[in-house]
Amino acid sequence: MMPRPTPANDIRPRFVVAVTAVRWLSEGTFEIRLERPVGFKFLPGQKISFVDGALRRDYTLLGPVDAPELALCVRHVPDGLFSPRLSRARIGDRFQITAPFGYFTLKTSGRPAVFVATGTGIAPFVAFANAGARGFDLLHGVRTPAELYYRDLLFTAARRYIPCVSAAAGDGEIGPEGFAGRVDRFLSTQYPDGAYDFFLCGRIQMIRDVTRLIDARFSGSRVFIEAYD
Numbered sequence: 001m002m003p004r005p006t007p008a009n010d011i012r013p014r015f016v017v018a019v020t021a022v023r024w025l026s027e028g029t030f031e032i033r034l035e036r037p038v039g040f041k042f043l044p045g046q047k048i049s050f051v052d053g054a055l056r057r058d059y060t061l062l063g064p065v066d067a068p069e070l071a072l073c074v075r076h077v078p079d080g081l082f083s084p085r086l087s088r089a090r091i092g093d094r095f096q097i098t099a100p101f102g103y104f105t106l107k108t109s110g111r112p113a114v115f116v117a118t119g120t121g122i123a124p125f126v127a128f129a130n131a132g133a134r135g136f137d138l139l140h141g142v143r144t145p146a147e148l149y150y151r152d153l154l155f156t157a158a159r160r161y162i163p164c165v166s167a168a169a170g171d172g173e174i175g176p177e178g179f180a181g182r183v184d185r186f187l188s189t190q191y192p193d194g195a196y197d198f199f200l201c202g203r204i205q206m207i208r209d210v211t212r213l214i215d216a217r218f219s220g221s222r223v224f225i226e227a228y229d
């Protein structure tokens with residue numbers, strides 16, 4: 001595994017970019033757009049870091065890779081050090097970001113691809129869909145249906161789009177494919193046995209739970225992970 005860069009040893013190019021738009025997607029999550037530096041190229045699934053002195057926070061680029069601006073989907077963590085600053089950003093505010101990096105990119109094989117996200121962990125899968133990925137199964141674990149960001153894009157791109165909603169939802173709110181419960185419970189009770197390419201992104205607890213389940217139920221699968229905390 002590559003060592004994770006720290007502000008002290010990170011020699012990747014940096015750019016100062018201005019905010020071009022902030023749009024709230026739900027009560028706690030927003031999409032923020034930034035100027036795209038000249039020559040800034042990235043692969044679907046890669047991320048950038050915001051850097052401010054010793055503070056550094058990573059966010060996944062949503063794409064499309066040829067869009068004129070950079071777009072990110074960010075959860076506002078109320079007691080967080082950095083996400084509240086981003087949430088209050090005004091058009092024209094400037095931030096320092098790194099060049100894109102990371103290896104959580106789409107690697108296809110003969111096996112069916114299964115994407116599993118919690119919350120804003122949906123971001124790399126939006127990037128994959130924006131880059132033309134189709135025919136995958138996608139489980140999006142959220143607390144309420146209002147957090148099913150990018151639902152239309154993902155519903156169209158996926159073979160099966162399965163919202164997994166953990167808090168009680170009203171009739172019809174999660175659709176016929178929806179599941180009332182967490183992603184690990186859907187996989188353990190509803191998903192057919194087999195060998196898959198799993199891509200997991202979001203909170204570390206989900207990644208631990210689902211990885212254990214894959215070991216137990218889907219042996220022979222490949223697993224790629226991106227932990228957000």
Ligand SMILES: Cc1cc2nc3c(=O)[nH]c(=O)nc-3n(C[C@H](O)[C@H](O)[C@H](O)COP(=O)(O)OP(=O)(O)OC[C@H]3O[C@@H](n4cnc5c(N)ncnc54)[C@H](O)[C@@H]3O)c2cc1C
Binds near residue numbers: 074077082226227229
């Ligand atoms: C590779 C990578 C990619 C990431 N991509 C994204 C992304 O696309 N979108 C995104 O929103 N975040 C993403 N994150 C998480 C992001 O980097 C920050 O950790 C997050 O925004 C919290 O930063 P903060 O400074 O506001 O909170 P901090 O000051 O770091 O944390 C404050 C408290 O909040 C808790 N906390 C941290 N994150 C969350 C969370 N998501 N939900 C609830 N509580 C939390 C912490 O455990 C801590 O107790 C990514 C992380 C990594 C490592």
